[in-house]
Amino acid sequence: MFIEIEPDSAIPIYLQLAQQIMEGIAREELAPETPLPSVRAFAADLSMNMHTVNKAYHYLEEKKMIEIIPKKGVFIHKDAVRSATAEEKIRMEEELRPILAEALCLQISREELAAMIEKMVREIREGSK
Amino acid sequence: MFIEIEPDSAIPIYLQLAQQIMEGIAREELAPETPLPSVRAFAADLSMNMHTVNKAYHYLEEKKMIEIIPKKGVFIHKDAVRSATAEEKIRMEEELRPILAEALCLQISREELAAMIEKMVREIREGSK
DNA sequence: CAGTTGTTATACAAATAATAGAACAGATTT
DNA sequence: AAATCTGTTCTATTATTTGTATAACAACTG
Secondary structure, X not given: OOOOOOOOOOOXXXXXXXXXXXXXXXXXXXXXXXXXXXXXXXXXXXXXXXXXXXXXXXXXXXXXXXXXXXXXXXXXXXXXXXXXXXHHHHHHHHHHHHHHHHHHHOOOOHHHHHHHHHHHHHHHHHOXX | OOOOOOOOOOOOHHHHHHHHHHHHHHOOOOOOOOEEOOXXXXXXHHOOOHHHHHHHHHHHHHOOOEEEXXXXXXXXXXXXXXXXXXXXXXXXXXXXXXXXXXXXXXXXXXXXXXXXXXXXXXXXXXXXX
16 A cells, blocks of 8 residues: 655645545455554654554544554454445535535536546546545 | 634634635625625624634635735635636645545445535525535 | 724744654564 | 563643734725
């Protein structure tokens, strides 16, 4: 799994890490039950602090995307790929909202928006940047 | 224009304000050239600090959604409703990316995603929460 | 002239982000 | 059994972001 962190991004590095792991799950490169590196090993590999990796892990655990088993290790959640709950859909809608408001101002048509989404889904699936 | 700020939200209040103004533009309640309240008046109205409103204004100015004319006032940008540039589309795609990764994990179908988008667009257009 | 405008400067408090080192207790490996 | 590895917890420090607070400036408006 290739992780690429941009230190100067406006997005905190713990979030970048969490998002890229989630992309790995989405593209099924990281299947359920797959073990993730230990916080120390991952931190060393990515040249960051153990606590930063730990924060990314707990962010993903909160989203039920990974399972943290103390003293054992961290694994992709058994139900990482699942049907969204009503609550999860509402949260997603709220995240979409400001982006859609901007899209309306910028006169992005439904067709073009659909095309942008297809493009990004393809990139996630391919693991390309 | 009704603005509702949630002080305990994870989203900074200056961003909440900026996003709700952008929604007002998207729903054409705030037409180009329309004046916005002064930083002081708006801050008093929303019970927040002048600098916080100022920060929201500059965020929107950066996005070319409003025009700040020193010593005169703040107005909805003449071209607030316009065709997106290539750069603007790329930024929007990058914002969509982590949401789509989660949507893939949560097995949101293209049809359901389209329905969610239609729902949020409708809510923005209606100005409902 | 008085009031309003966005701007700038300084200051402060709180929260967040990131790093650092150490220790703990349970699991695994040798 | 000993050594190693695991996530956890604790304390600490630094830097940045967020939000509030005052004050003053210069230009525009009534």
